[in-house]
Structures are given as structure tokens and as C-alpha cells.
Amino acid sequence: MAPVLQTVGLEKKFGGLTATSNVSLGIEPGARHALIGPNGAGKTTLINLLTGVLKPTAGRILLDGRDITTLEPHARVRLGIARTFQINQLFADLTPLETVGLAVSERLGTGADWRRIFGNRPDLVDETLTLLESFRLLDVMNERTAILPYGQQRLLEIAAAVASRPRVLLLDEPAAGVPEDERHVILATVGALPADVTVMLIEHDMDLVFQFAKRISVLVNGALFAEGTPEAIARDPRVKEVYLGEAGDA
Secondary structure (H helix, E strand, C coil), X not given: CCCCEEEEEEEEEECCEEEEEEEEEEECCCCXXXXXXXXXXXXXXXXXXXXXXXXXXXXXXXXXXXXXXXXXXXXXXXXXXXXXXXXXXXXXXXXXXXXXXXXXXXXXXXXXXXXXXXXXXXXHHHHHHHHHHHCCCHHHCCCCHHXXXXXXXXXXXXXXXXXXXXXXXXXXXXXXXXXXXHHHHHHHHHHCCCCCCEEEEECCCHHHHHHHCCXXXXXXXXXXXXXXXXXXXXXXXXXXXXXXXXXXXX
């Protein structure tokens, strides 16, 4: 199966520091893919390259076979790449209803006048409410985002990203800072997204990674160190040594 998102020899240097080193990676359509590695391995740098926040020093990025290496972030969003951040980027004074409604309106090209249009577009309202229900936010849809528990804020940020109808959804530590009992809700909700949404996530909680991912890539020092099924990664003595802190077999 041809990858929906692919990197070929991707490299990023900051002066004399190589943050991403010759990464060639393919993400299959509909994948549930995890990107793991020690702190400083270059995971967020790779996400920033994929989304256009950073420009690579060398290599290519392909979406459905199309070279998007030089495209700006907004152009990549229009082509179907969405992301969330380690620290959420929400509007604190908006409600979940307004946040997701705005995101849907932006996709439809009516974001500048979304409040007026929202009340006159039953289809837009229906889509917004469906997303809020899918992300378990209906009960708090009229509350200010600033007062929501952090787990619900993370769900809201993902819902807003999904409102763009992405082909590929990149999640940068979606469960970071979220209480233990709410982390599984986030990953279960993401895992229940339609099969045509390809998901790649960065996550440090290995229990969540192994529950969620069907395939795992391991970065070490900016380079692709290992890749495989969760079972293969869990058995790999090299991964245990450099990431899980266990001594590898001789």
C-alpha cells in the first residue's frame, strides 16, 4: 500500500547541530502510528517539518505522492494535514461550540464571518454538534474553554483539528499533563476516528502507545533507530537499552 505521508532522506540542521538525520519514513493510509524516542530525539522537530513550521535542510516530504516540501503550513492544512501541539493553542474565552464551529467554518472558507453564518447553516451546526458528541464535549459545549478540565481541553483541541477533515492527523503528546484516568479517554476517542483518518502521535506513556499503535517508529538522536509492530518494538533489546532504560542482551 502506497504511503499517504512519506519522508525521503529528511534532514534538519541548526548550525552545527543535526536535529533530524536522513529520516525516511512512510505512513500508510488509515494507520495508527506512534513516534517514540528519548527526550531530545527530534520527535517534535520531525512534526514541525511535516507541517511546514520548519523547512528541511535536505530531503523531501510527500503527501499522496505529491511533493509538499516547500509548501507553507496553511497550504498543507488545505491538502489534509492537521496537528495538535504539546501546549494547547485554544482560545480561552470561546466555548467548545464556538471553537469547533469556527474550525468547521474555516474549512468551508467562511471563518471571517462565522458567527453570522453559523446561525443560518443547519448543516454547519449539525457537523459541529456531531464532532462535540464524538469527543464527549456536548455536556460542556457552552462553557468557557478556560474553565474546562485539562483533559477536556486536549479533547477540544483534537476535535478542532479533526474539523478540518484531515487525511493525516499529527498529535504531539496529546495526553501530556492529563490525569491518568483521562488519558485513556483521549486515546480511545482518537482511536475511534474514522479509518480514513491517518493518525501519528508522539507519546511518552508507553502503556498508551502499546494500546493505541499498530506500528511504532523509534527516533534516537534525530535518526530513525527502529520500526515495527508494537510486539517487535517491545522485544527489541536495542530499544530497551536506549529508550526503556533496560540493559540489552549481548
